[in-house]
Amino acid sequence: MIYIVTALPCEASPIVRKYGLKRDSCRHFPLYRGDGMCLIVSGVGKMSAAIATAYLLAYDTGLGQTGGEKGLAIINIGVCGAFHQRYPIGTPLLVNKVIDHETGNQYFPDILIEHPFEEGSLETYNHVVRQEDVLSGRVEPQADLADMEASGFFQAASRFLSPHQIYIIKVIGDYLDVVDFDRQRVAHCISGIMGLLDGFIKGVEGLCRVEGDVLTPDERQQLEKVKKSLRLTVTQSHQLMDAARRYKLRTGRQLPDLTEFTQTQIKVKAEGKKAFERIRRLLLYE
Amino acid sequence: MSKFSHIYIEERATNYPVAQQVLKRFSDSKRVIIRHYKDVFNRPHQDFRRQKASTKLILAVKPEPFLYPGPEVCESFGNQNFYYTSPILNCIYDCHYCYLQGLYPSANIVIFVNIEDFFGAVDRQLEGGTLYLCPSYDTDLLALEGIVPYASRWIEFAGTRQGLRMELRTKSANYGAIAHLKPVEQVILAWSLSPGEVAQRYERLAPTLKARLSAIKAALQDGWQVRLCFEPLLKVDNWQQIYGKFLDEVFSIVPAERVFDANIGVFRMNKEQFKRISRLRSDTDVFAFPTVCREGGVVTYEDEEEMREFFYRHLSRYLPQERIYG
Structure with a gap:
């Protein structure tokens, strides 16, 4: 523009x-x-x-x-x-x-x-x-x-x-x-x-053209669902996006399937934290 | 737009011989007179990546201080009174991992034209005892020798000063620019080296490993003290194999017995700089590996120790342990 x-x-x-x-x-x-x-x-x-x-x-x-x-x-x-x-x-x-x-x-x-x-x-x-x-x-x-x-x-x-x-x-x-x-x-x-x-x-x-995000729109959408269903805090949300981008840069692959986490219904905060830690490890070490 | 299409000149810098020399060298560049280099260099919201594609020169006069205590993350090689100085800010190379991207708000290159004032500060420091000085940390003086001959100026200066020990760090293969100088006992020429494939992928615009090794060989033949800086060691696929073969290649060309010393440094960076740069660089995987923040706010790989040990073990096959630092 x-x-x-x-x-x-x-x-x-x-x-x-x-x-x-x-x-x-x-x-x-x-x-x-x-x-x-x-x-x-x-x-x-x-x-x-x-x-x-x-x-x-x-x-x-x-x-x-x-x-x-x-x-x-x-x-x-x-x-x-x-x-x-x-x-x-x-x-x-x-x-x-x-x-x-x-x-x-x-x-x-x-x-x-x-x-x-x-x-x-x-x-x-x-x-x-x-x-x-x-x-x-x-x-x-x-x-x-x-x-x-x-x-x-x-x-x-x-x-x-x-x-x-x-x-x-x-x-x-x-x-x-x-x-x-x-x-x-x-x-x-x-x-x-x-x-x-x-x-x-x-x-x-x-x-001045905007450089494209390493995450595709579908991946961003999936991550938004994960954030919502796990009720992540703002800091955790930033960490999730950061880990996802690093995963793609490091492996050159599409993000792994995170559907499991989009369907999880979190009742207590500790459950969300645990699930978040699982995703983080998956993205950082796979 | 071509590099150095514009030269910004502080009013008070105009009459310095160094400024005149640079302006003569780039007579076609547009000249813009400025009051203070920070009016250009420190502007808000500058885009480091885009500026890197069309770097400008800024000629300025540096006020005091000229010398800074050596940072914790840098190796002092057993020297006391470790200081660094920055007669030039920024570099012509574009290494993915370079900390300057997070240190400075601009990719433009600032040349401080009052080099004599830097020398004066060194002399004042030497009155109090010995000094170990690194003038090529926040830049690469040898790479810029064709623009401003500061590498040779510093070498000539160091050659006349007792108690001064100086390291000139570089990735340049431009040894020819200083080959006419007599080797100086006070000066160590220090080459940063990375495996060929790592240099090709992450050290944009820097000379190939082969070119750097040829420069080292020539410097050793001429009698210079040469330091090999194996840093930053970067995480790449099959890093053990790549870095093992790399050392074999280095010492097939460089006679190990003539190397002054060497240091090992796994990729590490100040936490704030790491955060800033990793946001800027979505085009590289350098910042994508699992990292930890160590004491003192330094970010490095989680398995930094393993990498260092591996490399140390291999390097020990070529150099005695007392000549390996880091």
């Missing part, structure tokens, strides 16, 4: 169109869904980006309940300003370092896959940065790019995900010289990277 966070509707619209995403009934944010993708429009600013990102990851994915999910990634996509003119307008950059201007904190996504983008650093500000701010010395740039969302996005996302699951792609929209904000121009910038973005997303999906 790929989650995308944009600040503005005009940044979202080319992505919504390209992937045929449909508007969700979410009351809190503009949210769009499609096949294996979900996009949220956060609004401008790092606080808004953090709130939207946390909302998406905590509630939409159920990470709040399960405490971890590896088969997903989240990408912040938007336009930004560039402090220098090394790259032309419309150039997409994959951010390898985010600096929060107000706190000075730095954040680093893990870039583990080949990608088609230039890379650069990005500084997130609480306010719009203009050329005159830099020229007058009011702003001393620490990075290649400036935006207003990335640090909030990254902080929120990294509470839930690994750094290889968090990406920031910024398209150079201006050199801090914008006079009138032009939605069409922003949308055009994002449209221009859709081909590259598509390939990148496929790479990210491949990297």
Whole structure:
């Protein structure tokens, strides 16, 4: 599953169109869904980006309940300003370092896959940065790019995900010289990277694919039955799953038939403990 | 993505000669300036396995302390004042059983560029007496010699210090990188060895047994003191047969009478590290055999003693008992 966070509707619209995403009934944010993708429009600013990102990851994915999910990634996509003119307008950059201007904190996504983008650093500000701010010395740039969302996005996302699951792609929209904000121009910038973005997303999906459990669904089901019928404690349940996985890794065989234990009706705790010990020995020593 | 595609550099590390040398060696790598290596190395929720497929370099300046007392689980070989130091964190090899996977939050390799500060700390320690030092525990210096020549730097340094005894532990076959150096009395080159089939299965990216034995033979011929480290002994099908034949193979190439000493260590690990790594590694059976937790929180095989006895008995056929440790 790929989650995308944009600040503005005009940044979202080319992505919504390209992937045929449909508007969700979410009351809190503009949210769009499609096949294996979900996009949220956060609004401008790092606080808004953090709130939207946390909302998406905590509630939409159920990470709040399960405490971890590896088969997903989240990408912040938007336009930004560039402090220098090394790259032309419309150039997409994959951010390898985010600096929060107000706190000075730095954040680093893990870039583990080949990608088609230039890379650069990005500084997130609480306010719009203009050329005159830099020229007058009011702003001393620490990075290649400036935006207003990335640090909030990254902080929120990294509470839930690994750094290889968090990406920031910024398209150079201006050199801090914008006079009138032009939605069409922003949308055009994002449209221009859709081909590259598509390939990148496929790479990210491949990297973040969940590795299969050594236990098959049938085996897990059987073990659940054993836990229930033997009324195992939480610790015993963990030990049972651990012993089952070790059995498979060690022997390379399917789990032995545990039906006998799924049909046992435990009346006193000691019986369960005894049966559990029998299974444990069977799995560890057979 | 290729190894070392990115180099993270602490601002204060940039001007050190070692940093300049590494940056020159990897001139195509993307450079990212960082404030402190822990901002990258200690990030939460890093995926060690995935990072191992695209390891990055981090160049940093190590603050004190530089020397740490030798851990209980490591053999001191009868030496007093046993210390280890870590001029590099992590390794280029990817051994299934490696404790570094549970020790560090990241698979990225940290090179501390202020090597002179490490040497200074050793000198201060030597003022108080002798020192037995292992600088290649949390890494493999010889394997990384092509990236940063720390194995040779440490050898050259040790050669000029009285009272210092140094073990350079490695799995590398890269002996050629230090073959130009004159053997140093204070230095023991220590090779970790496993049977060919064990190395092939569990020591990913490390040289074959044959390559390591050739390196040992060359080092012995040049007059180096060589230690053979038979650890970790791993549980595999027919382990008695495999480990018996393994010793025959080792000593068919390595002249036993010229080996300085050897040690035996059955697979063992700190309890917390064992727990952490066994959760990470569902692709190996290394952690799947029956284990016990011994005093001091060290996890090892239930039949550790039997394995050790077996191996000791066989090794005693080649080496006198006073040269076997562990």
